[in-house]
Amino acid sequence: xxxxxxxxxxxxxxxxxxxxxxxxxxxxxxxxxxxxxxxxxxxxxxxxxxxxxxxxxxxxxxxxxxxxxxxxxxxxxxxxxxxxxxxxxxxxxxxxxxxxxxxxxxxxxxxxxxxxxxxxxxxxxxxxxxxxxxxxxxxxxxxxxxxxxxxxxxxxxxxxxxxxxxxx
Numbered sequence: 001x002x003x004x005x006x007x008x009x010x011x012x013x014x015x016x017x018x019x020x021x022x023x024x025x026x027x028x029x030x031x032x033x034x035x036x037x038x039x040x041x042x043x044x045x046x047x048x049x050x051x052x053x054x055x056x057x058x059x060x061x062x063x064x065x066x067x068x069x070x071x072x073x074x075x076x077x078x079x080x081x082x083x084x085x086x087x088x089x090x091x092x093x094x095x096x097x098x099x100x101x102x103x104x105x106x107x108x109x110x111x112x113x114x115x116x117x118x119x120x121x122x123x124x125x126x127x128x129x130x131x132x133x134x135x136x137x138x139x140x141x142x143x144x145x146x147x148x149x150x151x152x153x154x155x156x157x158x159x160x161x162x163x164x165x166x167x168x
Contacts, residue, residue, distance in 0.1 A: 063136030
């Protein structure tokens, strides 16, 4: 299975092949042997990569994973490549300052809106959270702009492709 993994603003292409007794990963083309085991609590994991052991704490937060290792926190978003491409297509490309129509990347439920009409936003700002298949997915601003209109309400079910908001 192919995944797009974003860790602290660095994107990796990860291909996972399940073998009889381990996983074989390809991370940006580099092959890695992997195995893991959940420890005493659901959020504690022992990860083995190419023979090196890592003890991690993994907590879900706002549709992402927060991974703690060695006293540091890593924000991690894991999506299969199809969802990553849908998310990319749902965000409008910067077209020189025209309107950007932000569409729902998948059918789901609008859980929370972080912006209001007339508000200035910067590229990467959280706009809203949409829940799909019990996963919370953040929709972020694809570019700087001003929220021209919001076309959804919290707790509203939306179809894939629905225009959620427009940036000017």
